Amino acid sequence: MLIAAMDDGRLISLVSPDFTRSELNLLRNRKRFYCPVCRSPVRLRLGSKKKWHFSHHPKYPCIIETEPESTAHLSGKEDLFQWTKANGRTPELEHYIPEIHQRPDIYLPGIHPIALEYQCSTISEEKLHARTCGYMSVGIRPIWILGGARQKKIRCLARLSGFESQTIQFSNRNAPSHPFFSPYYVSYYYPAEKRICFAGHLHPVSKTMYITQEINHMIPSARPHQLIMPALPFSPESFKQDWADCKRRYRLSVPSHLSREEYWLRQQAYRLRMNYSGFPSFVGLPHRDYIHFSLPPCLWQMWIYFVMTHSPPDLWLTPDMLMRTGKIGGTETVFLRRSLPLCPKRSLAGVIKTYLEQLVKLNKAEGKEGAYRFRASRIAGDLPLDQLLKQDRLVLDSLERVHGQMNK
Numbered sequence: 001m002l003i004a005a006m007d008d009g010r011l012i013s014l015v016s017p018d019f020t021r022s023e024l025n026l027l028r029n030r031k032r033f034y035c036p037v038c039r040s041p042v043r044l045r046l047g048s049k050k051k052w053h054f055s056h057h058p059k060y061p062c063i064i065e066t067e068p069e070s071t072a073h074l075s076g077k078e079d080l081f082q083w084t085k086a087n088g089r090t091p092e093l094e095h096y097i098p099e100i101h102q103r104p105d106i107y108l109p110g111i112h113p114i115a116l117e118y119q120c121s122t123i124s125e126e127k128l129h130a131r132t133c134g135y136m137s138v139g140i141r142p143i144w145i146l147g148g149a150r151q152k153k154i155r156c157l158a159r160l161s162g163f164e165s166q167t168i169q170f171s172n173r174n175a176p177s178h179p180f181f182s183p184y185y186v187s188y189y190y191p192a193e194k195r196i197c198f199a200g201h202l203h204p205v206s207k208t209m210y211i212t213q214e215i216n217h218m219i220p221s222a223r224p225h226q227l228i229m230p231a232l233p234f235s236p237e238s239f240k241q242d243w244a245d246c247k248r249r250y251r252l253s254v255p256s257h258l259s260r261e262e263y264w265l266r267q268q269a270y271r272l273r274m275n276y277s278g279f280p281s282f283v284g285l286p287h288r289d290y291i292h293f294s295l296p297p298c299l300w301q302m303w304i305y306f307v308m309t310h311s312p313p314d315l316w317l318t319p320d321m322l323m324r325t326g327k328i329g330g331t332e333t334v335f336l337r338r339s340l341p342l343c344p345k346r347s348l349a350g351v352i353k354t355y356l357e358q359l360v361k362l363n364k365a366e367g368k369e370g371a372y373r374f375r376a377s378r379i380a381g382d383l384p385l386d387q388l389l390k391q392d393r394l395v396l397d398s399l400e401r402v403h404g405q406m407n408k
C-alpha cells in the first residue's frame with residue numbers, strides 16, 4: 001500500500017515526494033499507522049531495495065484480499081497515479097468500495113468512474129472474473145493493465161495464459177476499415193522504462209496464442225483515454241503473412257501434444273476419411289469476431305467443413321443447427337465460448353454466421369433465408385500441400401478484395 005491512516009485519521013501518502021526518509025523515520029517513531037480499509041495496524045517500510053510502502057502484519061491480514069506487492073507493482077502504481085493526475089484526472093489511490101469489498105489500485109471518479117488495476121502477480125481466473133464483475137455491478141469500468149514482465153512473445157505471437165485473456169478489451173474507436181482489423185487488445189506497463197504497450201489486433205491461433213500488432217508509448221506522451229480507446233495502426237500485409245505462417249505450421253505440425261479438442265477432431269477426420277492436414281484453404285479464415293470462440297478458427301471451422309461436406313446435398317444448415325453439433329463430451333463442445341468479461345458479448349451463432357457469410361463471399365457456399373450449404377462443384381478434392389499453402393495466402397487476398405468491392 002502507498003497510503004495509510006494515522007492516529008488522528010488523516011491519510012498519509014507515500015506517492016508525492018512530500019517526505020524525506022528521515023522525516024518518515026521520525027514520523028514512524030511518533031505515530032502509528034493503520035490500514036484505511038480494515039483499521040488494523042500497518043508497518044511503514046523504508047527499505048532501500050523496495051519502494052517505501054505500508055504493509056499489513058502477517059498476523060493481521062487485511063479483510064480484503066490483497067496480493068503481495070512487488071517493487072514493479074508499487075512503482076507502476078505510483079507512475080499511473082501521477083500520470084492520470086498530470087492529465088487532469090483526480091485519481092485516488094486504493095480507494096475502498098465497501099459495497100463490493102474491493103479496492104482498486106487507482107480509482108478515477110467521474111460520470112463514468114474507472115478502476116485501474118495494475119496486475120503484476122498471477123491471480124486465478126475466477127478471482128479476476130469476480131473482481132471485474134464486482135466493479136461492473138456498481139457501475140465502475142475496470143481496466144486491467146498487466147505488468148510488463150507478463151508480456152510473453154514468440155515472433156509475432158503473444159501468449160495470454162490463465163487470467164490474462166480476461167483482461168482483453170474492446171476498443172470502439174474506429175469502425176473496422178479492413179476485413180482483418182481487430183479492435184481487441186491488452187495493455188502492459190513497464191515501470192522501469194515508463195512505457196505503455198498495447199498489444200492490439202488480437203487474432204487467436206490457439207487457446208492461448210494470438211497474432212498481435214503492438215504499439216508503444218512513453219508514458220509522458222500517452223493520455224489516459226488511450227487506455228480505453230488506443231489508436232491501433234494495422235498493417236494488413238504483415239498480418240496476412242503471420243496468419244499464413246501459422247496455418248502452415250498447423251498443417252505441418254507433428255501431432256505430439258494434442259489438445260483434447262484436436263484429438264477429438266482428428267478422430268472425426270479419421271472416421272469420416274478426411275485428410276486432417278489437407279483441409280481446404282477456406283478452413284481457418286480470420287475475422288475479429290472469432291476471438292469469441294475459445295478454440296482457434298482452424299479447428300471449429302474444420303468441424304463445420306466436416307459437417308457440411310457430410311450432410312445431404314439438399315440440406316440447408318443454419319448456424320443454430322451447427323451449434324448443436326460438435327459435442328466433444330460432457331459439456332465440452334467445439335463451439336466453446338472464450339470468457340471476455342470486458343468486451344461486448346456476441347451471440348456464438350452470429351459468429352458462425354460471419355464465417356458462413358465469408359464462405360458465400362468466396363463462392364464456396366450459398367445462403368438462403370439464414371441457411372447455408374456448400375456449392376459442391378466449388379469444393380475441390382485433396383490438393384497437394386504446396387498448392388494448399390499457396391492458397392492459404394491467396395484466400396486472404398480474395399477476402400480483402402471482396403471486402404473492398406462491397407465497401408465501394
Ligand SMILES: [Zn+2]
Nearest residue numbers: 035037038062
Ligand atoms: Zn487492511
